[in-house]
Amino acid sequence: MKNLFSKAALSVAVLAMTSGMAGAAGKGISDGVVKIGVLTDMSGVYSTLGGKGTQVAVEMAVKDFGGKVLGKPIQVIGADHQNKADIASAKAREWIDNEKVDMITGLLNSGCALAVQKLASDKKKITMNTGAASTDLTNKACTPYGIHYVYDTYALGKVTAEAVVPSGGKSWYFITADYAFGHSLEANTTKFVTKLGGKVLGSVRHPLSTADFSSYLLQAQSSGAQIIGLANAGGDTTNAIKQAREFGIDKKGQRLVGLLIFDTDIKSLGLNVAQGMQFTSGFYWDRDAATRAFAKRFYAIHKAMPTMDQAGAYSATMNYLKAVKAAGTDDSDAVMAKLKSMNISDFFAVNGKIRADGRMVHDMYLMEVKKPSESKGEWDLLKIVKTVPASDAFMPLSESTCSLVSK
């Protein structure tokens, strides 16, 4: 027994030395494979807008890239974090320690995202977040290896407030999901509402995945605010909107504004309920020929049109692989340097650029839900009202509190 152990220890030590040398050379692909982990909500409130579809998108990107980079295979693994930060960080830790995952994407849910970004960065691994929204990811919690790819609460709050406040939505009341994301969305939107001369009358917080919004809606109603801002997402947003209809709140001159809405939410609400609503998005499948081409291929596999999270995961993976190729290695520092220096331009991102704080800035869109009469098909749900250029949509670097930004 003792003998066996010392032998094992010896071989382990030899291995350590050799792999140490390989690391020192800093070239090529470590462990002979590039592994991409899709860690997201696969079964919970956000699973329809991310979930398995995100993994499908990442797998598509790998396939389109050719399945190999620098002659080494690319592998995709996926897991469900169930919107629990503990499961997310345990999984990420295991992936990085044991599976040698090089990049983690998806990461819906800001609580999970913050936990994983910090952990991965401690271990020098890249996270490309396509799902979460909190601006903390590129501000006080920013890391050298964290990229925030698709959207954030600053852009959502700014674009939507700029559309709603001038058109008669001066007073607001928030119904907010009670965790990092909701708080961040409420805070950012509040900032713009007040800046534009509006007023916030109050807010109420609800737990993630709430079934009954009636009492929150009632509080919002009795506040007398013109706008009821929904600082939540997914099933929570659709539930709140439906129940507002049930109580006839929208018929009394108060307007519901969803601050984060995905195509899939509109789909589940139906155009009848949702028509006329305006919100901000980073992507719409029916924008141009390129987005339609991608959407069609995605639909063939997933049986639903891609949301911005899913399309973003494709784009993130593609650009990550391009950066690996250009850097000639999957070493995180080299890849990050490449990612931050290249232009991101594909069907997903227009005028894309990854900044020092990890924020990927690109054009954002103000969307409006079509009337049932305007819709020509099952997924013909939205129209783009306004395109907001990258430089206007996102928080300027000068405002960022990220320690990586040199001022």
Next chain:
Amino acid sequence: MEISFQMVMSQVMLGLNNGVFYAILSLGLAVIFGLLNIVNFAHGALYMLGAYVALLGYTSIGPLLGMPDFHLSYWAALIVAPLVVGAFGIVIERTMLRRLYKFDHLYGLLLTFGLALIIQGVFTNFFNVSGDPYEAKPEILSGVVNLGFMMFPKYRLWVIVISLVVCFGTWYVIERTKLGSYLRAGTENPELVKAFGVNVPLMITLTYGYGVALAAFAGVLAAPIYSVSPVMGSEMIITVFAVVVIGGMGSIMGSIVTGLLLGMVEGFTKVVYAPASSTVIFLIMVIVLLVKPAGLFGKES
């Protein structure tokens, strides 16, 4: 925000709406506990199952049977779902729970806990946790009623009325009829009741079936209000347990009254200090336990 009479009344009304669900679920638990001495941990899962029977009956059963135009209506679901789930409960009782009566009652709790995990796990696998809408709300129950202090959806009003009817109907049968007296006697002294020629095992089976059928009935009532989701029961069940403890376990009237009251207290708390609304029931429970360990309506053991 100042507290207006209108605000308080509205929240209390919504609280009552939640309260009837507490009442009907804790009533089912009390009925089961009274005769079987088992805390039915699967109650929440069976409530969820009831909602799914209604949902699937409306959306999927027709196409499945080759009749794409067939939809199980809401009214039919109110009858069918409790029957289906009640039958399922009877199977559980006959095949599993029955084997445990000779052991510690805690095993019943553990068994039903396991069953709850299984049922919830299966549904989580096939259905979205964020829930699916149940669209079969009858036209006659759509729209709102003006209660003076608020606009209240007709459907919720219907839920309150029918739940109260079912609750007090059950109470009447158990406390005031001959059938009920057998049940109560069976609780006290099964051997004696057996000697009178009553089939006690059958009575136990049917009681369990009725208890879970109540849960399924509540599930159907809930379906048009909340979206139907695999976790709708597990979120509810712990609160209902607290209601049962406060009311006094096994007490029929206790469970009904406590359920209604606590729903309203919860609604009232939302006006005064909203963050405490989910805790207030448990705080009340601690106080009740300190002052009256057997619960408000329970008998000292």
Next chain:
Amino acid sequence: MNKYIWIAIVILGLLAPFVVYPVFMMKLLCFALFACAFNLLLGYTGLLSFGHAAFFGGASYVTGYLVKSSGLTPELGVLGGTLFAALLGYIVGSLAIRRQGIYFAMVTLALAQIVYFVALKAPFTGGEDGLQGIPRGKLFGLIDLGHAYTIGGSPLGLNLYYFVFVMFCLGFWIIYRTINSPFGQVLKAIRENEPRAVSLGYKVERFKLLAFVISAALAGMAGSLKSLVFQLASLTDVSWHTSGEVVLMTLLGGVGTVLGPLAGAFTVITLQSELSSVGSWITVIIGSIFVICVLLFRRGFVGELGRLLKRSL
């Protein structure tokens, strides 16, 4: 119990991190300790607590807070978490032991739910996000628990592992001593026949309460260690699912056996990690194990084995 079994456990524990992923091993040790602490109550006193997550999770929050915000060293953090759990155990226990059987289970469940809501709403817990980024810190201000030795290309956090292992052994030893002390004999007497224990002149309530406090404290120690391992204290730790899980571990391994909870924790944690790819089917599998266990193997693995070998394990 056989001396060789002890030695085998210690050797296995010392060598494990070289063979098995250390974080997995540490998780296992934490839950094993949790289950053993729980078993002290269920197996040796006959009290089914359905709220033990409150102590496990509550202590993990306290440790996390102490280490993260007050900059305490990890051993003091664990001590703080354990003491907190003991205090909480005293409060919950005093309320709960007034009732018996199912009532006891319901009362503990509901009280644990209050702890859950506090964890959700209190300003320092991070709400739904949990308490994140808990530093592992330096043991006695000297040994860096976050340090990882690179062996075979993989980082091995041996410092932390051995710290967790030593704490586990300490906890396990306390439980073992408790069971085999005169105090433990009285507990067993209460479990077997409470009225008789009363008539023999024992102050049953005080014995039960003391057992409850010890059990809670050790469950808290397990939770404190877990928060250092995962650098996170979250709502999962205080939820009733965790309370159910520890019941399952104990039941599966064997209620009232010394080694049962270890075997149970090992089985459940391994299942969870091996089957994590099957999504929610894991809930179904765990539920099924629960049902099968209750119906067929009420003694659990170790209990059944002990019956075959005609000795207690």
